Amino acid sequence: MKYLLVIGDGMADNPVPQLDNKTPLQTANIPTIDRMAARGLVGHVINCPKPLPAGSETAILSIFGCDPLRYFTGRSPMEAAAAGIRLLPGDAAFRCNLVTLEDGDQPLEKKKILSHSAGSIDGESALESVDVLLSEPRFAKALRDAEIEIHRFPAFRQLAVQHNSNIEGISFIPPHDHLGEEASPLFPSGSERAKPFAELMRLAHEILDRHPVTEKRRAAGKMPANGIWFWAEGTAVELPGFREQYGCGGAVISAVPLVHGIGVLRGLEMVEVEGATGELDTNFPGKLEAVWEKLQEYDFVCLHLEAPDECTHNGDLTGKVQAIEWLDSRLVTPLLDRLENAGLSHRVLLLSDHKTLTATRGHDGDPVPFLLYDSRRDDGRGGVYDEPAGENGPFIQNGSALLDLLFEKTSLS
Numbered sequence: 001m002k003y004l005l006v007i008g009d010g011m012a013d014n015p016v017p018q019l020d021n022k023t024p025l026q027t028a029n030i031p032t033i034d035r036m037a038a039r040g041l042v043g044h045v046i047n048c049p050k051p052l053p054a055g056s057e058t059a060i061l062s063i064f065g066c067d068p069l070r071y072f073t074g075r076s077p078m079e080a081a082a083a084g085i086r087l088l089p090g091d092a093a094f095r096c097n098l099v100t101l102e103d104g105d106q107p108l109e110k111k112k113i114l115s116h117s118a119g120s121i122d123g124e125s126a127l128e129s130v131d132v133l134l135s136e137p138r139f140a141k142a143l144r145d146a147e148i149e150i151h152r153f154p155a156f157r158q159l160a161v162q163h164n165s166n167i168e169g170i171s172f173i174p175p176h177d178h179l180g181e182e183a184s185p186l187f188p189s190g191s192e193r194a195k196p197f198a199e200l201m202r203l204a205h206e207i208l209d210r211h212p213v214t215e216k217r218r219a220a221g222k223m224p225a226n227g228i229w230f231w232a233e234g235t236a237v238e239l240p241g242f243r244e245q246y247g248c249g250g251a252v253i254s255a256v257p258l259v260h261g262i263g264v265l266r267g268l269e270m271v272e273v274e275g276a277t278g279e280l281d282t283n284f285p286g287k288l289e290a291v292w293e294k295l296q297e298y299d300f301v302c303l304h305l306e307a308p309d310e311c312t313h314n315g316d317l318t319g320k321v322q323a324i325e326w327l328d329s330r331l332v333t334p335l336l337d338r339l340e341n342a343g344l345s346h347r348v349l350l351l352s353d354h355k356t357l358t359a360t361r362g363h364d365g366d367p368v369p370f371l372l373y374d375s376r377r378d379d380g381r382g383g384v385y386d387e388p389a390g391e392n393g394p395f396i397q398n399g400s401a402l403l404d405l406l407f408e409k410t411s412l413s
């Protein structure tokens with residue numbers, strides 16, 4: 001038996017006026033996913049229990065069978081695991097995004113956050129911008145004084161580690177939930193120890209805003225990387241072994257360090273696919289081949305597609321619908337064809353980890369629809385995979401029970 005977990009990040013949504021009050025999932029043409037829904041079971045599940053953040057950092061922990069109320073210490077320690085960064089006692093990890101703050105002569109206090117990803121900055125430009133900061137003497141000194149190291153990555157997602165850290169009482173705010181809002185009231189605050197972070201963010205804007213590297217992006221019509229944003233703080237975490245719990249090993253195919261990191265902490269293999277960007281331009285054929293290859297090696301493979309979430313954050317509704325359709329036509333359909341042609345029985349759990357709302361361009365922790373399919377059975381329920389279908393099906397209070405259903409350790413009927 002092969003077990004396939006398919007996560008379409010942020011696919012679920014609320015009805016959207018531009019889509020005749022339908023959701024992107026209801027609008028998208030997804031015949032294979034709907035065929036699985038018709039033969040299998042569609043229900044709804046809470047992956048982001050309150051009061052934890054509504055986002056992949058809690059939702060994907062749930063989906064991987066770890067109750068976030070017990071295991072969530074913050075997003076960045078999981079991303080650090082994917083990058084092979086070991087956190088020592090007393091360390092805390094942080095995301096340090098490259099962001100776009102509004103242009104103009106107004107003071108920083110009045111500037112709005114325009115993009116949490118500096119317009120989905122490409123790898124080369126991202127490294128250029130980070131290197132500008134790391135080689136600037138004032139910035140380098142401020143980092144040293146605060147005992148912070150920045151680990152550079154070819155994407156908008158940089159990682160920071162602070163030694164001898166104490167993050168208690170500091171409020172760090174995710175930038176993607178506050179697009180279009182004034183930046184400085186959202187800077188880290190709440191304790192004296194927040195000040196070095198806020199100061200580094202101010203300094204980064206001062207250094208980057210008029211730097212030639214930034215001007216080069218403006219001149220090319222791209223969003224400038226003229227700021228950094230600390231968030232996603234957390235201390236080290238250990239997760240229980242996947243094989244001990246479910247009886248098999250597996251692999252995780254994703255473009256997103258967080259998803260890889262949760263897999264790594266669970267003892268799963270992390271598979272990086274060249275050209276997997278986390279956006280609509282991701283390498284679909286490469287991801288398909290990687291999943292297929294790992295299905296020969298393991299009984300469990302997770303395929304994660306970030307594009308629907310990023311499209312929503314970027315305000316790209318057409319892109320979101322396209323991403324959902326491509327998940328069906330370019331990944332799920334060929335995978336199921338291959339499994340069927342190879343005569344391999346399979347069970348599939350497919351879901352959106354959390355809602356990402358077109359209305360706000362931010363995440364939402366409401367229940368999301370999930371789909372369970374078994375190639376050996378046609379339960380004859382009929383129906384499709386979307387939010388209303390999920391709400392009409394069984395309700396799972398705690399998403400960490402989903403893998404028990406996939407592995408038939410429990411059942412709903």
Ligand SMILES: [Zn+2]
Nearest residue numbers: 010309310356
């Ligand atoms: Zn997101």
